[in-house]
Amino acid sequence: MSDDAILIWGAGAIGGILGAYFARAGHPVHMVDIVEDHVAAMQTTGLHIEGPVEEFTQILPADTPATLTGKFRRVILAVKAHHTDAALDMLLPHLADDGYVVSAQNGLNERTIAARIGADRTLGCFVNFGADWLEPGRILYGNRAAVALGELDGSDTPRLREMHALFSIVEPDAVKTDNIWGYLWGKCGYGALLFATALTPASMSDAMEPAKTRPVFAKLGTEAMQLAQAEGIRPLGFNGFDPDAFRTNDAAGINIAIDTMVAHNRKTAKTHSGIYRDLAVRKRKTEVDAQIGVLVDIGRSHGVATPALALLCDLIHDIEDGKRAQSTDLLDLMVPVCS
Ligand SMILES: NC(=O)C1=CN([C@@H]2O[C@H](COP(=O)(O)OP(=O)(O)OC[C@H]3O[C@@H](n4cnc5c(N)ncnc54)[C@H](OP(=O)(O)O)[C@@H]3O)[C@@H](O)[C@H]2O)C=CC1
Ligand SMILES: CC(C)(CO)C(=O)C(=O)O
Numbered sequence: 153m154s155d156d157a158i159l160i161w162g163a164g165a166i167g168g169i170l171g172a173y174f175a176r177a178g179h180p181v182h183m184v185d186i187v188e189d190h191v192a193a194m195q196t197t198g199l200h201i202e203g204p205v206e207e208f209t210q211i212l213p214a215d216t217p218a219t220l221t222g223k224f225r226r227v228i229l230a231v232k233a234h235h236t237d238a239a240l241d242m243l244l245p246h247l248a249d250d251g252y253v254v255s256a257q258n259g260l261n262e263r264t265i266a267a268r269i270g271a272d273r274t275l276g277c278f279v280n281f282g283a284d285w286l287e288p289g290r291i292l293y294g295n296r297a298a299v300a301l302g303e304l305d306g307s308d309t310p311r312l313r314e315m316h317a318l319f320s321i322v323e324p325d326a327v328k329t330d331n332i333w334g335y336l337w338g339k340c341g342y343g344a345l346l347f348a349t350a351l352t353p354a355s356m357s358d359a360m361e362p363a364k365t366r367p368v369f370a371k372l373g374t375e376a377m378q379l380a381q382a383e384g385i386r387p388l389g390f391n392g393f394d395p396d397a398f399r400t401n402d403a404a405g406i407n408i409a410i411d412t413m414v415a416h417n418r419k420t421a422k423t424h425s426g427i428y429r430d431l432a433v434r435k436r437k438t439e440v441d442a443q444i445g446v447l448v449d450i451g452r453s454h455g456v457a458t459p460a461l462a463l464l465c466d467l468i469h470d471i472e473d474g475k476r477a478q479s480t481d482l483l484d485l486m487v488p489v490c491s
Contacts, residue, residue: 154222154223154224154225154248154250154251155180155182155222155223155224155225156180156225157180157181157182157213157224157226158171158174158179158180158181158182158224158226158227158228158318159182159184159224159226159227159228159243159246160181160182160183160184160228160230161184161227161228161229161230161231161239161242161243162184162185162229162230162231162232162235162239163183163184163185163190163191163194163199163212163214163230164185164190164230164231164285164291165283165284165285165291165292165426166230166256166257166279166281166283167183167185167228167230167231167256168183168194168199168201168283168285168291169201169281169283169291169293169322170228170230170256170319170322171183171199171210171212172199172201172208172210172212172291173201173321173322174318174321174322175210175212176208176210177321179318179321181212181213182212182213182214182215182220182224183199183212183213183214183215184214184215184216184217184220184243185214185216186216186217187288188216189288189289190285190288190289191214191215191216192288193288193289194211194212194214194289195211195212195213195214196211197209197211197289198210198211198212198289199211199212199289199290199291200289200290200291201291201293202286202290202291202292202293203292203293203294203421203422204293204294204295204421205293205294205295205296206293217242217243220246222246223246223247223248223251224246224247224248224251225248225250225251225252226251226252226254226311226314226315227243227246227247227251227252227253227254228253228254228256228277229243229253229254229255229256229257229261229265230256230257231257232257232430232439232442233257233258233259233261233439233442233443234437234439234441234442236255236257236261236264236265236442237264237268240253240264240265240268240269244268244269247269247273251273252269252273252274252275252311253265253269253273253274253275254275254276254277254301254315255274255275255276255277256277256279257277257279258279258339258343258426258439258443259336259340259343259439259442259443259446260336260337260340260446261442262274262276262304262332262336266304271304271305274304275301275302275303275304275311275312275315276301276302276303276304276332276333276335276336277299277300277301277302277315277319277332278298278299278300278301278332278335278336278338278339278390279299280297280298280299280339280342280390280391281293281294281295281296281297281298281299281322281323282294282295282297282420282421282422283422284422284426284429292421292422294420294421294422294423295419295420295421295422296323296325297323297390297391297416298323298325298327298335298390298391299319299322299323299325299326299327300326300327300328300329300332300335300388300390301315301316301319301326301327301328301329301332302328302329302330302331302332302335303330303332304332304333306330306331306332307330308328308330312328313328316328329388331386331388333385334385334386334387334388335388335390337376337377337380337383337385337387337388337395338380338387338388338389338390338393338395339390340376340379340380340443340447341372341373341376341377341380341387341393341395341398342373342390342391342393342413343443343444344372344373344375344376344443344444344447344461344464345360345369345372345373345393345413346425346426346427347372347425347427347438347440347443347444347464347468348360348368348369348372348464348483348486349424349425349427349428350424350425350427350428350431350438350468350478351464351467351468351471351478351479351480351482351483351486352478352479352480352482352483353428353432353478353479354480355417355423355424356417356423356424356425356428357414357415357417357418357423359480359483360410360413360414360417361410361414364484364487365480365483365484365486365487366406366407366410367487367490367491368460368483368486368487368490369406369410370398370401370403370406370410370490371460371489371490371491372460372461372464372490373393373398373406373409374398374399374401374406375447375451375458375459375460375461376398376447376461377395377396377398377399378399378456379447379450379451379454379456379458380395380399381399382450382451382454382456383450383454387399391412391413391416392409392410392411392412392413392414392415392416393409393413394406394408394409394412397409426439427439427440427468428478431468431471431472431478432478437472438468438472440464440465440468440469440472441465444461444464444465444468445465447461448461448462448465459489460486460489460490463486463489464486467482467485467486
């Protein structure tokens with residue numbers, strides 16, 4: 153017998169918001185996280201969601217992977233992309249035989265998950281709302297933004313409709329799509345721009361706006377969207393990111409897209425990306441290998457050079473390793489490769 157609860161594996165910024173909203177709406181939810189104080193807070197005083205979108209506190213059943221028991225049919229994975237494999241090692245003993253995993257993450261994690269459990273047990277998901285884990289039991293919900301769910305083969309299934317209805321509790325405009333890979337690749341392009349903003353201490357908007365370093369953002373987006381094309385994917389846009397403008401290297405279209413993304417991110421209480429927070433606040437490794445390194449590898453497999461993405465990867469590694477400090481100089485340093 154499997155447990156009817158929705159298992160949220162990784163109850164940080166994204167997983168925490170999903171779980172709190174689902175539970176408040178009356179759905180059975182079970183949270184899992186490796187941070188013991190956070191698990192204790194969710195069980196006792198509750199998970200506090202704060203910020204401009206909504207404020208509420210939700211007490212939630214929660215466990216660490218070590219104390220969890222039972223099998224679950226519906227699992228939402230929301231750990232950082234470089235923790236996907238380790239989290240799968242821990243969660244698979246709890247996945248029911250007829251169960252499936254939804255990846256509420258950035259990157260192409262659905263490939264990793266599908267390789268472990270099969271594409272038929274993997275549901276695709278794209279999230280672009282902004283959130284920060286502040287401390288045990290406290291999450292900032294910075295802004296609403298695009299969300300999409302889809303089966304990896306584009307089909308419409310009862311479980312897709314069920315998950316779409318659940319995510320619509322959090323984001324009423326969530327989309328049920330037959331092209332989830334298009335959204336995931338669109339986010340790979342936007343994600344590359346976010347990594348570039350994290351080379352600097354500036355907010356996402358302040359880092360992206362200046363004319364002199366726009367060629368860096370233009371080139372990163374173009375490399376990523378040309379890779380999507382090489383993979384046979386039709387990338388999709390959202391919240392200002394315009395994949396076609398980047399793919400075709402249309403300077404006017406890219407400028408409009410950057411202006412729109414800057415305006416979108418001026419409205420969030422989450423001023424800096426998750427990458428910035430990993431580097432500057434949490435002082436830990438980022439998802440760069442799992443998000444940008446993967447793109448460089450995909451480029452190599454197609455014989456497509458990705459000099460800007462490769463340099464971005466190196467610079468983020470240098471910051472992680474303490475060899476360089478976050479600075480707008482690092483964007484300047486990328487300009488010659490991107491012009
Ligand atoms: N935050 C945001 O605004 C957005 C994030 N995303 C993506 O969503 C994904 C999740 O990010 P986010 O919620 O910000 O990350 P967080 O770090 O806030 O949350 C992840 C949580 O999972 C925990 N964790 C790590 N490994 C395991 C494990 N093996 N088992 C259980 N729990 C584990 C982490 O602990 P610890 O901290 O100790 O590692 C942390 O508490 C990422 O891919 C991110 O890029 C996408 C859109 C927006
Ligand atoms: C900025 C954001 C929230 C997308 O809007 C993101 O995906 C991140 O922080 O990595």
